[in-house]
Amino acid sequence: MTNASELRTGAQILCEALIREGVEVMFGIPGGAIMPFYHAMWEYRDRLRHVLCRHEQGAGHAAEGYARASGRVGVCIATSGPGATNLVTPIADAWMDSTPLVAITGQVSSALLGTDAFQETDITGITIPITKHGYLVTDARDIPRVVREAFHLASTGRPGPVLIDVTKDAQQTRVAPNWDVELDLPGYQFFTDPTPHAVHAAATLLAGAVKPLILAGNGVIQSGASRQLLAFAEATRVPVITTLHGKGAFPEDHELALGMPGMHGWVHVNRAIQECDLLINIGGRFDDRVTGKASTFAPKARIVHVDVDGSEIGKLVRADVGIVGDAREVLSELLRLVVADATLLREAGRDDGRFRTRALWLAEIRQMQTEHKPRQAYAQRPHTAALMPHDVYDALDASLRDRTDGRGARVITDVGQHQMWAAQLIEWRKPRTHITSGGAGTMGFAVPAALGAALACPDETIWVVVGDGGFQMTNQELATIRQERVHNVKVAIINNGYLGMVRQWQELFEGRRYSGTPLSGPCFARLADAYGLRGLTVERTEDVRDAIALAWDHHESVVIDFRVEREANVFPMVPAGKSIGEMITARHEPNDCNDRNNHHETLRT
Amino acid sequence: MKHTLTALLQDRPGALNRTVSLFRRRGFNIESLSVAPSETPGLSRVTIVVDEPNIDRVVKQFTRLIEVVDVSETTSQRAVERETALVKVQPRGVTPAELTALGAAAGARVVDADEAAMIFEITDTPDTVATFVHGLRELGLVAVTRTGRVVMPRGEVPLAIPTTSVPFTSQADGASDDVAA
Numbered sequence: 001m002t003n004a005s006e007l008r009t010g011a012q013i014l015c016e017a018l019i020r021e022g023v024e025v026m027f028g029i030p031g032g033a034i035m036p037f038y039h040a041m042w043e044y045r046d047r048l049r050h051v052l053c054r055h056e057q058g059a060g061h062a063a064e065g066y067a068r069a070s071g072r073v074g075v076c077i078a079t080s081g082p083g084a085t086n087l088v089t090p091i092a093d094a095w096m097d098s099t100p101l102v103a104i105t106g107q108v109s110s111a112l113l114g115t116d117a118f119q120e121t122d123i124t125g126i127t128i129p130i131t132k133h134g135y136l137v138t139d140a141r142d143i144p145r146v147v148r149e150a151f152h153l154a155s156t157g158r159p160g161p162v163l164i165d166v167t168k169d170a171q172q173t174r175v176a177p178n179w180d181v182e183l184d185l186p187g188y189q190f191f192t193d194p195t196p197h198a199v200h201a202a203a204t205l206l207a208g209a210v211k212p213l214i215l216a217g218n219g220v221i222q223s224g225a226s227r228q229l230l231a232f233a234e235a236t237r238v239p240v241i242t243t244l245h246g247k248g249a250f251p252e253d254h255e256l257a258l259g260m261p262g263m264h265g266w267v268h269v270n271r272a273i274q275e276c277d278l279l280i281n282i283g284g285r286f287d288d289r290v291t292g293k294a295s296t297f298a299p300k301a302r303i304v305h306v307d308v309d310g311s312e313i314g315k316l317v318r319a320d321v322g323i324v325g326d327a328r329e330v331l332s333e334l335l336r337l338v339v340a341d342a343t344l345l346r347e348a349g350r351d352d353g354r355f356r357t358r359a360l361w362l363a364e365i366r367q368m369q370t371e372h373k374p375r376q377a378y379a380q381r382p383h384t385a386a387l388m389p390h391d392v393y394d395a396l397d398a399s400l401r402d403r404t405d406g407r408g409a410r411v412i413t414d415v416g417q418h419q420m421w422a423a424q425l426i427e428w429r430k431p432r433t434h435i436t437s438g439g440a441g442t443m444g445f446a447v448p449a450a451l452g453a454a455l456a457c458p459d460e461t462i463w464v465v466v467g468d469g470g471f472q473m474t475n476q477e478l479a480t481i482r483q484e485r486v487h488n489v490k491v492a493i494i495n496n497g498y499l500g501m502v503r504q505w506q507e508l509f510e511g512r513r514y515s516g517t518p519l520s521g522p523c524f525a526r527l528a529d530a531y532g533l534r535g536l537t538v539e540r541t542e543d544v545r546d547a548i549a550l551a552w553d554h555h556e557s558v559v560i561d562f563r564v565e566r567e568a569n570v571f572p573m574v575p576a577g578k579s580i581g582e583m584i585t586a587r588h589e590p591n592d593c594n595d596r597n598n599h600h601e602t603l604r605t
Numbered sequence: 606m607k608h609t610l611t612a613l614l615q616d617r618p619g620a621l622n623r624t625v626s627l628f629r630r631r632g633f634n635i636e637s638l639s640v641a642p643s644e645t646p647g648l649s650r651v652t653i654v655v656d657e658p659n660i661d662r663v664v665k666q667f668t669r670l671i672e673v674v675d676v677s678e679t680t681s682q683r684a685v686e687r688e689t690a691l692v693k694v695q696p697r698g699v700t701p702a703e704l705t706a707l708g709a710a711a712g713a714r715v716v717d718a719d720e721a722a723m724i725f726e727i728t729d730t731p732d733t734v735a736t737f738v739h740g741l742r743e744l745g746l747v748a749v750t751r752t753g754r755v756v757m758p759r760g761e762v763p764l765a766i767p768t769t770s771v772p773f774t775s776q777a778d779g780a781s782d783d784v785a786a
Binding site: 124132134153185186187309310311315 | 672673
């Protein structure tokens with residue numbers, strides 16, 4: 001017989017299961033179908049912190065920000081129906097960016113399932129295409145196993161979001177929990193250790209390569225392989241490109257660091273890709289924003305593709321050698337082979353000529369770089385005294401360099417022009433310092449994600465760089481920041497009064513028909529003030545530095561409204577669907593040129 | 606190019622939904638789909654005929670599903686392929702007796718008959734079944750139910766078999782070099 005005192009409600013079991021998984025913070029909003037869980041949560045509040053967000057989308061992105069900053073699983077909570085559907089966007093975002101996330105949703109009682117009950121939505125069905133896995137729990141006894149499986153699935157292999165939908169009666173039923181549960185996942189396999197044969201094949205290709213490149217993606221950061229990447233690059237003298245999500249995987253002040261490829265990558269990076277004879281992609285998935293027209297990508301190169309998810313290999317770009325494995329394990333193995341090879345050469349008294357050829361290759365790339373300087377488009381100022389966006393980035397980048405000797409800092413960006421400027425103009429040096437919505441491109445990501453990052457890293461400064469469009473999608477989470485006494489979020493709004501990236505496309509490709517892109521907003525400084533935070537407005541270049549310094553030093557969270565030049569563009573740019581060999585590097589000022597069809601300076605390589 | 610995939614699927618709510626959803630959103634065209642219990646309790650055997658040039662991509666994506674225990678592709682040279690059809694006919698221009706004889710010649714048997722209609726059952730290779738069904742179109746065919754293809758490899762070649770060991774590691778605390786100083 002079970003002792004009555006051992007009986008726990010499903011909701012209590014859920015709390016205890018989360019604590020057993022090491023969860024400390026959860027982001028959510030209560031509602032009818034999840035109320036038993038909130039009722040139980042109160043008993044565990046000293047161990048399980050709940051952060052009440054203002055919208056479930058904010059709760060989901062906050063959990064993502066927490067996960068991306070810490071490397072741990074983020075947890076978000078919503079009730080059934082609209083609560084759950086409001087989580088769909090962050091779940092999709094986590095799916096596209098392989099972010100470990102467990103989303104817990106309340107569901108109507110099992111007796112009502114399928115009857116179109118009040119606030120009933122088939123959220124497990126809705127999220128099938130955007131989750132790694134999903135559970136509908138109707139029996140409290142399943143909760144220990146389901147939670148354990150969910151965290152295992154979310155955090156291992158290629159991480160991703162897992163949904164746990166729990167019916168109200170399963171939360172209420174009292175049962176004796178069985179914590180001695182086995183994972184029941186016979187179909188779940190992932191391979192961290194690569195096959196020796198594949199690694200050997202990659203090392204052989206590298207040994208014969210004259211113009212090799214490393215392309216480092218999200219997988220390097222997710223697996224914690226930055227140190228191994230640095231050692232491998234230095235041992236082989238192979239230059240390193242970092243994708244948007246690879247930013248921070250390799251220090252950009254390193255002599256072998258080249259920068260970002262793709263649609264808004266630097267000219268010398270894209271040219272190097274088109275010229276290289278070997279491309280080693282570690283933990284990147286050849287997104288179309290990286291490759292441009294995939295059939296024209298790296299035409300002279302053999303491709304080595306390393307990914308923990310075997311289905312990515314050969315999906316978009318052919319792979320001459322595919323290695324399924326964890327980036328850290330693969331890099332360690334590759335390094336071991338390379339070092340052994342070099343030792344053999346040395347012992348045989350032979351000179352390793354590869355270092356000389358690779359020095360020539362790097363010099364060739366640097367020569368391209370002097371011809372097409374990374375920031376050259378931003379050196380041209382319009383004939384106004386307007387505050388230019390890159391003035392803000394220059395000051396922020398300098399302050400990040402000066403201020404992060406002791407304590408760390410993270411930068412969370414949203415989606416659009418400001419995001420690309422941040423990727424281009426801030427020098428990224430450490431993993432998990434650059435957090436953005438990449439694959440899904442979710443505007444509204446940044447402010448709530450910063451809330452999550454701020455709770456994951458309470459001793460660090462969390463900068464948000466966000467456009468005025470994205471900011472207005474989720475700025476209600478400033479109230480959450482205030483209520484939770486989060487003091488370390490510093491928001492820099494790059495405010496140009498447009499949905500800027502769409503406007504840029506309209507300018508470049510649609511004859512300046514600014515359809516649906518001009519955007520007004522409130523006075524953001526006063527809005528911040530209304531939320532009880534410090535708000536600043538900056539309109540002149542000479543005030544940028546002081547405002548940023550004030551934000552660093554202020555004891556509360558801060559919002560700075562940088563009113564920048566309205567029609568500044570992100571350059572270089574590869575038009576969508578074009579080869580990365582075709583880049584628009586600058587645009588003439590409209591008043592300099594009457595022919596509107598010939599404004600672009602296009603490079604073809 | 607048509608390919609036949611067999612898989613073992615955990616018999617859980619939503620497993621089939623996930624399978625079909627995957628094929629839909631990746632744009633893989635399902636020609637036939639058959640699901641029924643396998644020799645292992647708790648696992649269903651799925652046979653999917655898919656029209657997709659890059660079958661490797663289908664297999665990789667299909668394997669990713671958590672409830673899919675194993676996937677293998679079978680080819681007609683190495684496997685027995687069968688399909689069953691039930692065909693209802695209201696004889697037109699032929700007598701029921703002639704039709705019965707015709708069916709018997711094709712290996713089909715009459716499983717139900719009254720004055721109005723008769724039902725044939727045929728189990729054979731998918732091509733033969735298709736030919737038989739096509740032949741009845743001119744002779745009063747009114748309805749067809751087909752099971753879709755099922756396959757069994759010849760000899761000792763295994764079909765999809767479950768793997769047993771599941772590697773387990775607890776949640777990583779974030780790797781050591783992940784901390785921004």
